[in-house]
Amino acid sequence: MARPRSFLGLISGTSADGIDAALVDFDGDGAGARPALRFARTYAWDPALRERLVALGQQDAHLTLDEVGELDVAIGQAFADAALSALADASMEAAGVAAIGSHGQTLRHRPHGALPFSLQLGCAATIAERTGITTVAGFRARDVAAGGHGAPLVPALHAALLHERGESRAVLNLGGIANFTLLPASGPVRGFDTGPANGLMDAWCLRHRGEAYDRGGAFAASGQVDEALLARLLDEAWFALPPPKSTGRDQFHLGWVEARLAGGESPADVQATLLALTARSVADALRATQPDTARVIACGGGVHNAALMAALAAGLPQMTVESSAAHGLDPDAIEAMAFAWLARETLAGRPGNLASVTGAGGPRILGAIHPA
Known part of the structure; x- marks a missing residue:
């Protein structure tokens, strides 16, 4: 019987707006095999669990050890449910999937300091047990242990799918946080986070x-950009840090915004300013790191925000933004595809990170393997 060449990627991003599932087929067993998306869908969180996850993303949230353990299993169960739903919706048997690559749900990201870490919950043993499919998870920890940020991890797939010889490109992921993969016409692939994308706008909305x-x-379109507020937001020291970053x-949350409000701003004006913050910080970062970019290829949920895409195009007038x-x-499936790809690399014993990123x-x- 032929070995399965399909992998299932699962991720919930920093906005916790749903669990993205992507079934990915590969046209061979080698490192250069091309991925093809077979099926993708986003599955909703239980509303009470999502509300808790959003609250826990704030800087001052605290959990007991019992709560951490229970939440890990609850998230794992939700991911397993999403995996099983994806298989059913794609009319595919579990036996046809070689492995699941599960990113989990990030609750804390602290790649700096004496004891750096990046914490994702979503019990992989629960996913493997519920689905009967080998599950790979914990992708970020090894990179952090090796002195990296553990993020972003998607640029390796971006490079495989979107690099074009002779044209400098930037792949812009607009999730809760925005990040770039820089694909220069010549030279190494680079990548880094630029700051908030949808996360602050979603929370304010x-x-x-x-x-x-x-x-x-x-x-956002119903309000006006508050230039004074925008200047205070952009004055955050993190924006001036050089890559990798x-x-x-847990850093860019509503408490961070509220600390910079003067008082009396209309909600619509704040929303317009948060959109401007995303567009401005993205444009500033790209001009500083790859000014010869010809094409910006956007993916993630922010692609569906017409006002944001228009602001990005206006801020990068010499570049094609698409x-x-x-x-x-599919702009909504690329991140989940990446964790299917990363699971495949782990099982094959190949590195999944780009140290230049x-x-x-x-x-x-990267990752730990939990056999079926």
């Missing part, structure tokens, strides 16, 4: 509109 996200950017919702859909890649001491095999 939920608070003031009761909606999980700003559909199409309509809320990474961040998360969705990854223009290259045949994360700052690690070299290439490392």
